[in-house]
Amino acid sequence: MSEPSATPSSTDPDEGDLPRWLRLRHSPTLKAVVAGLLLAASMPPWGWWPLAFIGIAVLDRLLAGTTWKQRLYRGSMVGWALFTPTVFWIVQLTAPGYVIAVLFFGFLLGAFCIAVPPRAGRALGLIGVWVLCESLRAAWPFGGVPLSMLAVGQVAGPLSAVARIGGVLGMAGVTVALGIALSALSTRQWAKAGALVVVALVVVGVAVVAPNGTPTGKEIDIALVQGGGAQGTRAINTDRRKVFQRHLDASAKVPPGMDLVLWPENVVDTDFAVQKAQEGVELQELARRLDAPLAVGTTEGVSDTRFRNSQQVLDAQGNWGDRYVKVQRVPFGEWVPFRSLIEKVAPDTLASRDATVSHQSGLLRTKAAPLATVISWEVFFGHRARSAVRAGGQLLYNPTNGSTYTGTFVQTQQVANSRLRAIESGRWLAQVAPTGFSAFVSPTGQVHQRTATREQAVRVRRDVPLRTGLTWYTRYGDTPWRLAAAWLLAGAWLLAWFSARKGRSAMERPPRAGA
Known part of the structure; x- marks a missing residue:
């Protein structure tokens, strides 16, 4: 799969404010590989959990202002770079199975990335898409292959308590939100970054005080x-x-x-x-x-x-x-x-x-x-x-x-x-x-x-x-987080629709007299 050619409509208006090394016209394929490797390095046995936020930030920038083919390609590249090192142990069970697993799960992430709105609503969409993708992998194929989940790395960091209320899906959602906040900071979108950080802090705070079983x-x-x-x-x-x-x-x-x-x-x-x-x-x-x-x-x-x-x-x-x-x-x-x-x-x-x-x-x-x-x-x-x-x-x-x-x-x-x-x-x-x-x-x-x-x-x-x-997770399981992810994705596309409609209305509005 090769990177689809860019079109003038696929540029992101925020990109001009980015540091030179984050601008998409400089090798999106390489950046996708770097994003996947950063996510991989956040997980055991390496366990450098803060790198997950940087990896998600790079992925967010890679999806900005893109066509659906570009999102498929870039998301797949991120997935292949993520799974290639993290599931390598499968070789000891079946070498052909390892190759198939890497190709399949990487492509699956790319396919889910198609559903992320490229402009307005992208933050909500990426959170929802990531959670839904991990949810699917936990159940299918073969009864589920829940490998290389974001939570496996984040359990070593400050988000670990979120597992008490949201399991791995809740932790994934918060991790992606903080990664997007980092992406927003890189483009000086202070309000967006602040809102995402506040939501993440609220979820962590609730998790800390939530029921934790009784001796x-x-x-x-x-x-x-x-x-x-x-x-x-x-x-x-x-x-x-x-x-x-x-x-x-x-x-x-x-x-x-x-x-x-x-x-x-x-x-x-x-x-x-x-x-x-x-x-x-x-x-x-x-x-x-x-x-x-x-x-x-x-x-x-x-x-x-x-x-x-x-x-x-x-x-x-x-x-x-x-x-x-x-x-x-x-x-x-x-x-x-x-x-x-x-x-x-x-x-x-x-x-x-x-x-x-x-x-x-x-x-x-x-x-x-x-x-x-x-x-x-x-x-x-x-x-x-x-x-x-x-x-x-x-x-x-x-x-x-x-x-x-x-x-x-x-x-x-x-x-x-x-x-x-x-x-x-x-x-x-x-x-x-x-x-x-x-x-x-x-x-x-x-x-x-x-x-x-x-x-x-x-x-x-x-x-x-x-x-x-x-605990809340033991009582309610993953269902609330799956529903929340679906609502976030639906809300993301609703925002994208309103934004596109507003843009068309502005273009069609006749100029004022004397303008």
């Missing part, structure tokens, strides 16, 4: 068990017994008297129900030895084409209890969309079996506390944690397995999403992984006792408060 008065002692081991491994070429044994060995370090012991996702891998396997017997012995409820991640064979990914509970006497089966599966990791088609071109890169799907809330009952459970990928979805908390969860539990991925790219993104879920729900969160990161996260998003990757470790936190009550 139950009960506190529990929790141990997180990380077995350690190499990263960049797959189940197909990993000795599953060694993975299980590492966690048994690490559990020997769990101090006596714990109220709850938590293991990561799918570190117990059996060809059939775990209760019938030797590992099941050893887990029962471990629970009795620790004299504490034990939650473990199990992968159980169901058939030649299906497996079950779940978290299961044993009580302190070694009896099997509650089970939660994962709802939100990783596309191309835990299930393969269009398998019959893709197997013809890339059979060796696909998982041989698909995970089953449940329709459970995510609530996992233990004697110590009801756990709002989000397994691995599910922590990227606000609605999954919300479902489990509304079902009665008083502590968030995120068992995960990032050992497939080398480095800390995925791991840092997951910690950022765990912080978002803790803030959104007003709950403490326990994240535990076989090779890192494992950590505790407070309801304000502070990370405590994070492990390193590959190490064998047990993290103990005493007196973790259990909480009840609903």
Whole structure:
């Protein structure tokens, strides 16, 4: 896709007041790439969150006074520059899938940018369009791929409290508003910039004083068990017994008297129900030895084409209890969309079996506390944690397995999403992984006792408060923000229509006598 040629009508009246480096006639393609890279750098693992405001400001200038083809091209370029580095880890699942994801999601942003009015109403339109685009990506395709959301970077900054009332969509809206305010300052539109900043400050202020859950008065002692081991491994070429044994060995370090012991996702891998396997017997012995409820991640064979990914509970006497089966599966990791088609071109890169799907809330009952459970990928979805908390969860539990991925790219993104879920729900969160990161996260998003990757470790936190009550986000979800975004976009085009009508009337008005 090449930059459509500019026309005289596509120039922006504000551009003459811009600094030379921001003027659109100086390489809009390069500026679009820079805008996307700035947005990427605001997110983990880099996490330079203020850069998001500059990236949005550059995007706003790029859309000013343009044709729809120019908005499609420039928005797509921004998207491709954003997604190319931030979803690179997908290569370790499927290299062709990575290329397709970058091209598709970048083009999707460009397509949404078409809906931004190029002149009057542009600020409202860009806010609405960005929120609606992120909302769509959180639900489609393949049940949602909510990667590279603005909130993942902003959770490290002063806007984090907004998650309590608006989740990732509310945070995105405020971030875009502040980016447009910066753009307005660059063109000396003081009133516009001031109004946007005031609105953002009001939203942040409301979020700070909004309900944040209520302590139950009960506190529990929790141990997180990380077995350690190499990263960049797959189940197909990993000795599953060694993975299980590492966690048994690490559990020997769990101090006596714990109220709850938590293991990561799918570190117990059996060809059939775990209760019938030797590992099941050893887990029962471990629970009795620790004299504490034990939650473990199990992968159980169901058939030649299906497996079950779940978290299961044993009580302190070694009896099997509650089970939660994962709802939100990783596309191309835990299930393969269009398998019959893709197997013809890339059979060796696909998982041989698909995970089953449940329709459970995510609530996992233990004697110590009801756990709002989000397994691995599910922590990227606000609605999954919300479902489990509304079902009665008083502590968030995120068992995960990032050992497939080398480095800390995925791991840092997951910690950022765990912080978002803790803030959104007003709950403490326990994240535990076989090779890192494992950590505790407070309801304000502070990370405590994070492990390193590959190490064998047990993290103990005493007196973790259990909480009840609903935040505004947990109560109302994303719907109010989707509706607000739609209204902003409609209002933007109404302003654009009035402005165009006023301009035509001024041109058609006959000159006054003697003029």
